[in-house]
Each structure stands twice: as C-alpha cells, then as structure tokens.
Amino acid sequence: MTCARRVFRCFRCVERAADRITGAAGPWFVCLAISLLAIGILSFFIVIQPTLPFPWLTTPFCVLIALNMVGHYYHVCIVPPGFVGDTGSPVRGGGFLWVAPPPRGGSRLNIVHARISRCRKCHDTRPERAHHCRICNRCVLKFDHHCPVTSRCTGINQCVGLYNERHFVLFMAYLVFATSTFTIFGFPHVLIAFELRFAAWTHPFPPFLFITTYILSLVLSLAVAVMLAWHMWGVARGETAVEAQDHEVYAKWAKERGETFINSYDLGTRRNLTLFFNVGEGGYPLYTLFLPLRLKPYTNGYAWAHREGLNRHRGVREGEELTDGDDDEEYGGDTGGDDRNR
Ligand SMILES: [Zn+2]
Numbered sequence: 143m144t145c146a147r148r149v150f151r152c153f154r155c156v157e158r159a160a161d162r163i164t165g166a167a168g169p170w171f172v173c174l175a176i177s178l179l180a181i182g183i184l185s186f187f188i189v190i191q192p193t194l195p196f197p198w199l200t201t202p203f204c205v206l207i208a209l210n211m212v213g214h215y216y217h218v219c220i221v222p223p224g225f226v227g228d229t230g231s232p233v234r235g236g237g238f239l240w241v242a243p244p245p246r247g248g249s250r251l252n253i254v255h256a257r258i259s260r261c262r263k264c265h266d267t268r269p270e271r272a273h274h275c276r277i278c279n280r281c282v283l284k285f286d287h288h289c290p291v292t293s294r295c296t297g298i299n300q301c302v303g304l305y306n307e308r309h310f311v312l313f314m315a316y317l318v319f320a321t322s323t324f325t326i327f328g329f330p331h332v333l334i335a336f337e338l339r340f341a342a343w344t345h346p347f348p349p350f351l352f353i354t355t356y357i358l359s360l361v362l363s364l365a366v367a368v369m370l371a372w373h374m375w376g377v378a379r380g381e382t383a384v385e386a387q388d389h390e391v392y393a394k395w396a397k398e399r400g401e402t403f404i405n406s407y408d409l410g411t412r413r414n415l416t417l418f419f420n421v422g423e424g425g426y427p428l429y430t431l432f433l434p435l436r437l438k439p440y441t442n443g444y445a446w447a448h449r450e451g452l453n454r455h456r457g458v459r460e461g462e463e464l465t466d467g468d469d470d471e472e473y474g475g476d477t478g479g480d481d482r483n484r
C-alpha cells in the first residue's frame with residue numbers, strides 16, 4: 143500500500159468518526175437549538191419588546207419575525223429533503239401551514255428533463271443534481287449539505303435538499319434579523335445587567351440568563367450572517383454547495399482547453415432567486431416570503447430550468463461530470479474520485 147493511500151485511508155477514518163459523532167449528537171443539537179430559540183424569544187418579549195417605541199407597530203412586527211423564525215425551523219426539521227426513490231412529494235396537502243402549489247405553466251422557462259445516472263454507493267438511479275449523502279446513506283434531490291442542527295422527529299440528522307432548502311435559507315434570514323434586533327435593542331438592558339444594578343433590573347427574567355442570551359445572540363447574528371451570505375451567493379449563481387465545488391473544477395478544465403465554462407442552471411441573479419424561493423412569475427405571490435408557509439419547489443427534481451439555448455453546462459464534455467466520492471479504496475485519479483464532504 144502506497145504512503146499516499148495510507149494517508150488517505152487515515153483521513154477517511156477520521157472523517158467517518160466525525161460523521162458518527164455528528165450523527166449521534168444531532169438530536170442534542172436540535173434540543174439545544176429549540177431551547178435557545180425559546181429562551182431568546184422569551185427574553186426578548188419580556189425584557190426588550192415592552193421598551194420599544196410605537197408598540198402598536200413594533201409588537202405585530204416582532205411577533206411576525208418570531209413566527210417566521212420558529213415556523214421555518216420547524217419546516218426545515220420536518221420536511222424531508224427529497225430522497226431519491228421516495229414516492230410522491232414530501233410536501234403534500236393537509237400539512238401544517240401548507241398552501242396549494244402555484245401554476246408554473248405561465249412562466250417562460252427552458253425546462254429540460256433531467257439526465258439519469260446510477261449512484262455508485264446506494265445503486266439507486268437518480269436525476270442530475272441529486273447526490274449521495276453518506277450520513278443518510280441515500281441519494282438526495284438537489285443535495286446541498288447534511289446539517290446536524292436540523293433533525294426529523296425521529297432524531298435522525300437531516301439533509302438540506304430540494305424540498306427544505308427554501309426553509310433553511312429563510313430560517314437563517316429570520317434568525318439573523320431576530321438576533322441583530324436583539325443585539326441592538328438589548329444593548330441598554332445588558333449594560334444594566336452587566337453593572338449588576340439589580341435594583342434597576344425590574345424585569346421578571348434572570349439578568350445572568352439575559353447576559354448569556356445577549357452574548358449568544360451577538361455571536362449568532364455575525365456567524366449566521368456570514369453563512370447566509372455564502373448560501374445566498376450560491377443561490378444567486380444557481381448552484382448548490384456541492385455544485386459550487388464541481389463548477390470550480392469544470393471551469394479549470396474548460397480553461398485548460400481554451401473554453402469557457404457556463405453553468406446552465408444559472409438563469410441570471412433575479413431569476414435564480416425567484417426560482418429558488420418559487421415566487422414571482424408562475425410561482426407563489428411575493429408576500430409568501432414573509433409568512434412561515436410550507437411551499438413546494440418549482441420542480442420535482444426530475445426536470446430543471448436551464449439557461450436559454452443550453453440543455454447542459456457549456457465547457458463540460460460527455461462523461462466528464464463529477465460524481466460523488468468512490469469507495470474507500472479509491473482516491474483522486476479519475477473523474478469519479480472527487481471525494482468531498484457529501
Ligand atoms: Zn446514493
């Protein structure tokens with residue numbers, strides 16, 4: 143066994159151990175996230191909200207933000223990402239806060255049936271943009287990443303894919319808005335709590351808990367804002383986290399051949415955003431972005447909107463498409479050896 147192969151196997155062992163740890167810790171992450179959300183909302187409405195100006199305006203606004211934050215977290219945990227082979231849409235009628243699908247027929251989109259390939263790990267046939275999640279051990283439609291902080295009721299970690307990616311991004315957006323608001327308007331209160339002027343602390347909420355919540359809120363507002371910006375950058379470019387890595391490789395190969403790589407899923411920033419959130423022409427009304435509703439994506443994952451005149455990426459040749467990582471015996475090498483965090 144070559145030295146490089148030994149090193150590779152060692153890395154794979156570490157990677158597998160990390161998967162098992164995040165898998166086991168998933169339900170705890172969810173409990174922690176729910177507790178933090180509850181404490182944050184309680185402390186905001188007990189301490190900060192009563193001191194805000196124009197309560198007739200700010201109270202309904204703050205309630206709406208909190209509802210969206212909790213609602214989208216609930217959806218991203220409960221709605222399956224869209225596993226290849228599951229029959230029917232995971233977003234069905236009758237669910238909590240579900241609304242009927244919009245007619246997409248009126249929109250002028252170049253919808254192309256997805257190319258089908260076979261996964262080398264679970265051997266399922268799958269459409270393009272689906273990838274294998276090694277933690278779920280299944281292929282997921284428009285797989286983005288596996289998130290240990292979201293979990294289904296079963297306590298199993300949850301993937302972010304076609305059916306829950308919208309909720310994931312909206313949850314982050316509302317979380318950033320809520321924590322930023324908490325940080326800005328909670329500042330005078332945290333000063334009082336820090337000075338330990340307990341006589342001046344008249345709120346029915348423990349000051350030490352408020353200080354802890356404030357610090358967490360400050361850290362979260364910055365960290366999640368960076369994550370949100372990175373995700374939105376990908377959405378605006380019409381690519382998932384996995385595809386962003388693939389596209390870098392395609393662009394490099396195309397450049398070496400003197401060609402230019404064009405991502406055929408990139409329909410322009412505005413169209414990419416409206417398709418991702420499924421609003422605007424042929425989709426749901428824009429105001430649905432401000433409500434914690436469970437909505438369908440524009441596709442079932444077996445047909446995708448491509449840039450006009452392109453039915454596949456430009457600059458990528460037939461058979462060059464990168465696939466998920468191969469088994470443990472392979473590393474690097476051929477086009478299937480791009481072993482990444484899937
Ligand atoms: Zn698979």
Ligand SMILES: [Zn+2]
Pocket residue numbers: 275276277278279287288289299300301
């Ligand atoms: Zn997964």
